[in-house]
Amino acid sequence: MVGKVLFFLNVRPGCVYIDATCGTGHHARAILEKAKCECRVLCVDKDHRAIERAKEYLREFLDRVIFVRDGFENIQEIIKRLNIDKISGILFDLGFSSEQISDPGMGLGFRQDALLDMRFDQSSPVSAYDVVNKWPEKNLEEIFRLYGEMRDAKRIARLICKERKIKPFETTRHLADFIARYRRTRKSIHPATQxxxxIRICVNNELENLKAGLEGSLKLLAPGARIVVISYHSLEDRIVKNFMRTKEQLKVLTKKPVVPDEMEKSINVSARSAKLRAAEVLP
Ligand SMILES: C[S@@+](CC[C@H](N)C(=O)[O-])C[C@H]1O[C@@H](n2cnc3c(N)ncnc32)[C@H](O)[C@@H]1O
Incomplete structure (x- = not known):
């Protein structure tokens, strides 16, 4: 989606952009390369390992990049602290990166075994281990229903609570294998995906942070500036759509979400569900 991001951000030389979820820095790099030598990018990410990777990946642009390890829900404080003004665009590329899902230290995925963690920011107090092993059954049911959109939320919450009395869920594999014994889903989707x-949405407070990040960014952007958001599931996309439609200061640039073309989908499987929405701040 890099080309589409550049188009909707309307990247121009001499401007300042925020990459609110810089990850390894692929989008940031494309922005820096497009607006030759003159634009600056503020790279924000919660995960210190992502920031380290981005510093390495963007090492030839270090004079035009500022890295901040923080959550985009704090974007107003970040900008105040750095004393930056006239921001021309902000990009949110939500969720997690392929580097994070395959990093056993994050405990995000179930393809390889890892301690149950899932925190983007490991200094935050609640990990996946706490949620799965300590939360009341009612709360588990609620997050499975709301964030996993699971029709069998109640049954799965009950089964987890029964099992954890015998043996706490320590690892991603333990949880994934257990769920796979009790759920059936379409062949292409692992039964533990939802x-x-x-759990990941809950541990990282993703939906509330998204709302706060969008609201915060609106207060920082100059007239004509752009907000571009790529989301990967319907709950996020709904928040972005409603935000862009209901703010008087915004003109929506994407009537329908922009999705990757077939070529992109075949190269990058994780981009299959991506939806891009963009809006411009009115004068
Ligand atoms: C899909 S990846 C971004 C990949 C990136 N666009 C690139 O080009 O490499 C999403 C990133 O958002 C970060 N993230 C998630 N929630 C965040 C938040 N509230 N604040 C800042 N970063 C966040 C994750 O740590 C992850 O690195």
């Missing part, structure tokens, strides 16, 4: 999604 359970993991629900």
């Amino acid at each position: 359970v993991f999604q629900a």
Whole structure:
């Protein structure tokens, strides 16, 4: 989606952009390369390992990049602290990166075994281990229903609570294998996908942070500036759509979400569900 991001951000030389979820820095790099030598990018990410990777990946642009390890829900404080003004655009590329899902230290995925963690910011107080092993059954049911959109939320919450009395869920594999014994889903989707999604959204407070990040960014952007958001599931996309439609200061640039073309989908499997929405701040 890099080309589409550049188009909707309307990247121009001499401007300042925020990459609110810089990850390894692929989008930031494309912005820096497009607006030759003159634009600056503020790279924000919660995960210190992502920031380290981005510093390495963007090492030839270090004079035009500022890295901040923080959550985009704090974007107003970040900008105040750095004393930056006239921001021309902000990009949110939500969720997690392929580097994070395959990093056993994050405990995000179930393809390889890892301690149950899932925190983008490991200094935050609640990990996936706490949610799965300590939360009341009612709360588990609620997050499975709301964030996992699971029709069998109640049954799965009950089964987890029964099992954890015998043996706490320590690892991603333990949880994924257990869920796979009790759920059936379409062949292409692992039965634990929605359970993991629900826990990750909850552990990282993703939906509330998204709302705060969008609201915060609106207060920082100059007239004509752009907000571009790529989301990967319907709950996020709904928040972005409503935000862009209901703010008087914004003109929506994407009537329908922009999705990757077939070529992109075949190269990058994780981009299959991506939806891009963009809006411009009115004068
Ligand atoms: C899909 S990846 C971004 C990949 C990136 N666009 C690139 O080009 O490499 C999403 C990133 O958002 C970060 N993230 C998630 N929630 C965040 C938040 N509230 N504040 C800042 N970063 C966040 C994750 O740590 C992850 O690195």
